[in-house]
Amino acid sequence: AQSVTQPDIHITVSEGASLELRCNYSYGATPYLFWYVQSPGQGLQLLLKYFSGDTLVQGIKGFEAEFKRSQSSFNLRKPSVHWSDAAEYFCAVGGKEYGNKLVFGAGTILRVKS
Amino acid sequence: ETGVTQTPRHLVMGMTNKKSLKCEQHLGHNAMYWYKQSAKKPLELMFVYNFKEQTENNSVPSRFSPECPNSSHLFLHLHTLQPEDSALYLCASSQFRTSGSQNEQFFGPGTRLTVL
Numbered sequence: 001a002q003s004v005t006q007p008d009i010h011i012t013v014s015e016g017a018s019l020e021l022r023c024n025y026s027y028g029a030t031p032y033l034f035w036y037v038q039s040p041g042q043g044l045q046l047l048l049k050y051f052s053g054d055t056l057v058q059g060i061k062g063f064e065a066e067f068k069r070s071q072s073s074f075n076l077r078k079p080s081v082h083w084s085d086a087a088e089y090f091c092a093v094g095g096k097e098y099g100n101k102l103v104f105g106a107g108t109i110l111r112v113k114s
Numbered sequence: 115e116t117g118v119t120q121t122p123r124h125l126v127m128g129m130t131n132k133k134s135l136k137c138e139q140h141l142g143h144n145a146m147y148w149y150k151q152s153a154k155k156p157l158e159l160m161f162v163y164n165f166k167e168q169t170e171n172n173s174v175p176s177r178f179s180p181e182c183p184n185s186s187h188l189f190l191h192l193h194t195l196q197p198e199d200s201a202l203y204l205c206a207s208s209q210f211r212t213s214g215s216q217n218e219q220f221f222g223p224g225t226r227l228t229v230l
Contacts, residue, residue, distance in 0.1 A: 034218060042128040043118070043204055043221035090157065100145050100210045101170065102219060 002027045002093050004105035012111040013081050021076040021108050023091030032094040033074040034102065035065055039087045049088075050074065061085070086112045116140055118222035120205050126228045127195065135190040135225045137205030145210035146188040147219065148180060151202040163188065164210045195229045202226050 001024040008047055013019050032051050036044040048059025055067040065076045074091060091105040118139045127133050139146060148160040162170035162184040177199075179191040188205055204217040 041223070041226075043120075043223045044206075046218050046220070058145050067143075079198070093133075099162075100164065100208055100217075101162065103160060106156045 002103040004091050004093050006108050008108045009077050010109045012038035015083050015114050016080050019078045019081045021089050023074045024072050025093040027095055034091045034092040035076050037087045083112045118220050120222035120225050125225045128230050132193040137188040139207035143207040144185050145208045147206040148190055149204040160176050197229050200229045
């Protein structure tokens with residue numbers, strides 16, 4: 001069965017600093033991978049996705065993520081964090097064998113200090 | 115309206131009440147989902163509808179009753195809920211392909227439910 005681990009419950013970074021949020025997944029075949037962001041009181045917004053091809057994917061708001069099959073990871077990065085990036089971030093995994101279901105990680109809350 | 119909308123945004127109900135949550139997607143998708151988001155817990159998939167047919171019921175108690183009259187609308191009927199059912203209920207939609215390829219899900223803003 002699929003599973004997703006986001007090891008960090010909270011992360012605090014200074015504005016302008018770089019960011020990396022970790023995501024590890026468990027899935028036997030080629031996964032479909034997603035990062036979503038949720039601001040307080042809002043739904044989830046898709047940041048980026050990986051289905052196949054180039055393992056470094058670019059998303060919205062200056063985010064990127066790299067798929068590393070050998071490490072079963074799909075970490076999210078941003079070179080310079082803005083105060084408006086403070087939110088909760090969710091990694092999710094799907095796969096062809098699971099139809100259109102996604103499994104989500106528990107989320108990482110990002111705090112940005114000025 | 116664009117994207118996925120949900121009404122009401124906030125709902126307070128007693129344990130003996132009956133209420134319904136509504137979701138509408140304006141994206142032309144053919145799959146819709148209900149999720150439950152509780153504090154300090156991962157997002158829980160509740161129900162999946164593909165082409166208006168329910169394809170997933172993730173062991174959800176019968177006090178939650180979904181309805182999907184067409185591909186654009188999804189309801190969650192609530193009755194005799196418990197305080198532990200208080201949560202953010204999120205609706206999502208996607209374009210489902212029988213070939214097995216997967217598309218991203220688009221989420222609504224959610225309904226914050228409080229059960230007294």
